[in-house]
Amino acid sequence: MVTTVSHPLVQHKLSLMRDVRTGVKEFRELAGEVSLLLAYEAMRDLELAPERLSTPIEEGEFPMLSGKKLALVAILRAGLIMTDAIVSLVPAAKVGHIGLYRDPESLLPVAYYNKLPADIAERRVFLTDPMLATGGSASAAITRLKEAGAQSIKLMTILSAPEGIALIERDHPDVEIVTAAVDPQLNDHGYIVPGLGDAGDRIYGTK
Ligand SMILES: O=P(O)(O)OC[C@H]1O[C@H](OP(=O)(O)OP(=O)(O)O)[C@H](O)[C@@H]1O
Ligand SMILES: O=c1cc[nH]c(=O)[nH]1
Numbered sequence: 099m100v101t102t103v104s105h106p107l108v109q110h111k112l113s114l115m116r117d118v119r120t121g122v123k124e125f126r127e128l129a130g131e132v133s134l135l136l137a138y139e140a141m142r143d144l145e146l147a148p149e150r151l152s153t154p155i156e157e158g159e160f161p162m163l164s165g166k167k168l169a170l171v172a173i174l175r176a177g178l179i180m181t182d183a184i185v186s187l188v189p190a191a192k193v194g195h196i197g198l199y200r201d202p203e204s205l206l207p208v209a210y211y212n213k214l215p216a217d218i219a220e221r222r223v224f225l226t227d228p229m230l231a232t233g234g235s236a237s238a239a240i241t242r243l244k245e246a247g248a249q250s251i252k253l254m255t256i257l258s259a260p261e262g263i264a265l266i267e268r269d270h271p272d273v274e275i276v277t278a279a280v281d282p283q284l285n286d287h288g289y290i291v292p293g294l295g296d297a298g299d300r301i302y303g304t305k
């Protein structure tokens with residue numbers, strides 16, 4: 099299942115991210131802001147339970163987060179910008195890292211790092227990567243999460259291509275995708291078109 103967050107603030111900020119004139123500092127800030135807005139949607143179904151507490155006026159029962167604890171997992175490098183922002187909303191979440199880069203020739207993911215919370219099987223996992231292009235990186239990361247025992251996984255991306263969505267739906271039909279937009283296609287180099295370019299390079303100023 100794919101949820102596209104069509105909120106005007108998300109769409110406006112995403113358009114600014116697409117703009118080739120947007121520099122590193124602003125791109126990073128926008129990516130963080132869009133990530134927070136995506137998290138608002140992706141975490142809509144978090145469980146609440148009433149807890150007793152006193153306001154300065156009177157005592158009562160008020161909704162507090164309950165249920166499974168959370169894990170945010172970034173696909174390095176670019177996914178870090180998303181977990182860094184989202185952890186400010188859910189500071190009790192543990193943060194994991196999966197290092198993958200996409201080979202520029204084969205477009206296949208190459209794994210180089212893996213560090214996940216030990217109790218990931220008991221947590222709801224929000225996997226982050228700004229770009230879902232062929233889907234190879236996200237699919238490999240989800241496989242790694244499942245090997246580590248993760249049972250409940252949502253994939254959060256800023257921009258997605260139909261090819262990537264189709265791959266996740268094929269490989270991992272249990273994983274819901276929350277994204278800001280689905281662009282029409284990939285080009286011959288596997289870049290999303292019209293896209294926003296190379297997210298990692300635009301976040302970190304590399305080339
Ligand atoms: O869906 P795919 O075809 O696998 O492509 C998407 C991947 O490519 C980018 O990472 P990249 O390989 O550029 O690594 P980086 O984040 O370190 O720049 C992006 O952040 C995704 O991880
Ligand atoms: O368009 C794309 C595709 C893969 N990775 C990116 O950063 N951008």
Ligand SMILES: [Mg+2]
Binds near residue numbers: 298
């Ligand atoms: Mg990159």
